[in-house]
Amino acid sequence: MKLFLGTALVEEDDARVSPFDRGFTLGDGLFETLRVKGGDVLRREAHLARLAAGAEVLGLPLPALDLAAALAATATANALTEGVLRLTLTRGVGPRGVLPPAEPKPTLVITAAPLPPAPPPARLVVARCTRRNARSPLAQVKSLNYLDGILARQEAARRGADDALLLNTSDRVAETSIANVFAVIRGELVTPPLADGVLPGVMRAAVLAQGARERSLAPEDLDQADEIFLSSALGLRSVADLEGRTLPSAAVAARLRALIAGA
Structure with a gap:
């Protein structure tokens, strides 16, 4: 190489x-x-x-x-x-x-x-070991220091999951160890705002351009979600279950993959 x-x-x-x-x-x-x-x-x-x-x-x-x-x-x-x-x-x-x-x-x-093979739908847990600091300027930066993400991903592996959902210090949903989070709740596609400690993902911006809306989400809000998916530079990944609850749909992610190049 x-x-x-x-x-x-x-x-x-x-x-x-x-x-x-x-x-x-x-x-x-x-x-x-x-x-x-x-x-x-x-x-x-x-x-x-x-x-x-x-x-x-x-x-x-x-x-x-x-x-x-x-x-x-x-x-x-x-x-x-x-x-x-x-x-x-x-x-x-x-x-x-x-x-x-x-x-x-x-x-x-x-x-x-x-290009790695397309991963299967993800199984998520909510991280208990660490939080996103929404007040830190580093929340907006794709820094080489990835230790919070590493700790969360290790925890997910120990708990039999593929990735971990990180909350911020105010108990709001931020992102996973490697991806931004979107949810379909009562028919509306939403994602946490940058102010909640979210990295400004490039694919996240592409999904927002398709009509998603930013709003703060508590973990219990995700209990009402029909669909959750993750976005990263490598595409969109549907979530199969969160904390053991099966997600019934992956339709919105499938539609967006057809609309967004590389998704």
Whole structure:
């Protein structure tokens, strides 16, 4: 596999990142996962806009190169027509301590992978081990520090589920460890608002454009849902059951898959 490192494509075996890179030592960085379909990088500009917004929150300078061209070059070098690109941006090498260097030199890595098989409908539980902090600016950032999600996903595995639904510190529904959440309640398609600690998902925006509405949801609201599905850059995934309750429908997710490219 060839990957993009810094300013050029390199062979995987030749790629090197410093052990003093702050992405490794402190999780100081951002990432984006992008779907490639028919050789095209789907929603590329939306992903790059979210990357830029996250970089502004972190005070992290973007590399002085054409990121769209770098993504395309990585896909082409790996003959990737159906698959996944991951763009990782760290603050680069820094001295010991938390305070970033005054003039950071960011590290950029873009990798390519085949498209994974479509997963079956998900089984969800509500995470008990952690919460989303809706007041943190990092709730809006796709950060390299994914430990809350990892803890929730580990809990889900222990409880025999595929993923965990995270609540925020006010007991409102936020998202799962890896995806945004949509529910059909009394015929209305709804999703939690960003203010409830929700990552501004790129596919989430595409579903909102099809008529979904934002509103805060308590866990008991989901008890009234006829359908729940998850959205991520790789598509829409229906939920088969939540905390052991079978969801009776997957019709809305199926309709949206037909309307939204890559869903």
